Amino acid sequence: MTFRFYLPTRVFFGEGVLNEYGDFLSRLGRRALVVTGRRSALTSGALADFEALAQRLGLNWVVFNEVPANPTLETVAKAVDLARQEGVDLVIGIGGGSPLDTAKAVALLVPNRAAATRLYEADLPEPPLPLVAVPTTAGTGSEVTQHAVFTLPAKEIKKGFSDDRCFPVAALVDPRYTYSLPRDITIDTALDTLTHAMEGYLSRRATPLSDTLALEAVRLFAGQKEALLAGNLLPATRRDLMYATTLGGMVIAQTRTTILHTLGYPLTYSYDIPHGRANGYLLPAYLEFIQPAQPAKVNSLLAALEMASIEEVWELIRQLLPPPERIPAKELERMASLAATNTSSLAWTARQATPEDLLNMLRRSMG
Incomplete structure (x- = not known):
């Protein structure tokens, strides 16, 4: 090793x-x-x-x-x-x-x-x-x-x-x-943390040590997801989320982010969707795309998240976030084409993505 x-x-x-x-x-x-x-x-x-x-x-x-x-x-x-x-x-x-x-x-x-x-x-x-x-x-x-x-x-x-x-x-x-942050911003930023950990774990640049940190960050998020849903943001929740985000940062310092982040950036730039929220919308479709290439790792993430299937991830996102804005098909095509030019992000992603794959992830999430 x-x-x-x-x-x-x-x-x-x-x-x-x-x-x-x-x-x-x-x-x-x-x-x-x-x-x-x-x-x-x-x-x-x-x-x-x-x-x-x-x-x-x-x-x-x-x-x-x-x-x-x-x-x-x-x-x-x-x-x-x-x-x-x-x-x-x-x-x-x-x-x-x-x-x-x-x-x-x-x-x-x-x-x-x-x-x-x-x-x-x-x-x-x-x-x-x-x-x-x-x-x-x-x-x-x-x-x-x-x-x-x-x-x-x-x-x-x-x-x-x-x-x-x-x-x-x-x-x-x-x-x-972070105590003064409202619930919506707390959720948006927590989802940014979650996607850092998951993308890092599924990255081609992942290492055994970064995987350990990533799974712990996901477990910390999982332990507080009910508090996020209820808006019951006590100091213990704030501490766990802050610890998780620092761990997630340590992960992407080694692995970088992958195509999920690349797809999220134009949602923020063109539609003013907060960065973490954009990532959250894309997360279930991203996991569906990666699963055939990394079934064992996706299952490990689901277990750390205390979930049995990606459908449960879809449901969590539906509960945590407001319904996504429906973006016109031409705009989704433009965003997919833009993401397809990011060769480094594509290379770090665990499964090779075609422009059609990228468009499908956007359609599933925002179409």
């Missing part, structure tokens, strides 16, 4: 970890750029906790709070400009996946001369600024990955970016920061 597993991020998990373990920030820099969205860092209490810690440590900081739900490279450019103007030497990402992904790009671009609009193509030889991630949603797992996703309006797509230097130096994962 031979495999690789790379995770350079130090993870601190639990209530109050920022205050308890955050002293190391003073060794990383003296002036920080805090990258966040317009609300989550404030409503969760994470920004207040960071500011109290920074004052205690004698750190200076400036806040960039303009990250939207689906950031573009223009957003990144604004944050990079502010970071350079302020002479920061440390980046703190606070929020869901969008602020954390933006923080990764900022940390990499600030020491380099390339414009943000050339993130996907520029030569970026200089090492990034130290980056620390403080997640406020239980969904993306971005706090422990080298990946970031941005919206590219000119191409009408969302596109992933990966660089091993974009792993955060540390992740301070406090479930308390």
Whole structure:
């Protein structure tokens, strides 16, 4: 048995970890750029906790709070400009996946001369600024990955970016920061976690260690699915979901995501369906497609989910999510054609997918 597993991020998990373990920030820099969205860092209490810690440590900081739900490279450019103007030497990402992904790009671009609009193509030889991630949603797992996703309006797509230097130096994962999230966002982000774990488990890049983490993430979700259905989101549920999302992030840091995510991106870009919700809609059809190629693994996922069949997954999605918007056939064909151009995602998927297979998954889910 031979495999690789790379995770350079130090993870601190639990209530109050920022205050308890955050002293190391003073060794990383003296002036920080805090990258966040317009609300989550404030409503969760994470920004207040960071500011109290920074004052205690004698750190200076400036806040960039303009990250939207689906950031573009223009957003990144604004944050990079502010970071350079302020002479920061440390980046703190606070929020869901969008602020954390933006923080990764900022940390990499600030020491380099390339414009943000050339993130996907520029030569970026200089090492990034130290980056620390403080997640406020239980969904993306971005706090422990080298990946970031941005919206590219000119191409009408969302596109992933990966660089091993974009792993955060540390992740301070406090479930308390998810307590203020409403039920719908909690469900959407939990489904993002679930699809990370399942796609990673079914990926051609999966390893025995990533499989162990993936199954545990699925089990954690399964243990809280009744709470999600009932809207009974107690601290124990928040803790399990936050732990699951960090495990799911560790999985996709090794395996990447597969064609399910690729099919979900245009649903978010063109129809403003939240990312995790789009993945949730697609999940049962994706499992149906993969099952002939990986029957034993699909059965293992169903067992971890405490279900006997994929039909039960369909029913869970119907109960958790509002009925999907019915998308015109021509639009589904366009989305399938777009997904068919993502050769890397297709290559990592456990079963070879034709354009017709991709279209069928979309039709089953959204048609």
